[in-house]
Amino acid sequence: MADFVVAIGLVFAIEGILFAAFPAMVRRAMNHVSETPDGALRVVGIISAVIGVVLVWLVRG
Numbered sequence: 001m002a003d004f005v006v007a008i009g010l011v012f013a014i015e016g017i018l019f020a021a022f023p024a025m026v027r028r029a030m031n032h033v034s035e036t037p038d039g040a041l042r043v044v045g046i047i048s049a050v051i052g053v054v055l056v057w058l059v060r061g
Contacts, residue, residue, distance in 0.1 A: 019026055033041070
């Protein structure tokens with residue numbers, strides 16, 4: 001459970017750095033995402049989840 005909390009903390013830290021350092025770029029990216037079809041977002045989400053699970057599996061073995 002501690003690893004999960006650390007992972008969530010890292011997500012917040014990375015997103016916070018992006019929002020603080022590149023607010024205009026993040027705003028453009030969010031606008032682009034809102035215009036992207038649901039199917040494409042779903043595929044990207046599934047691929048991202050699989051990559052994340054594989055990375056955790058490789059590191060934690």
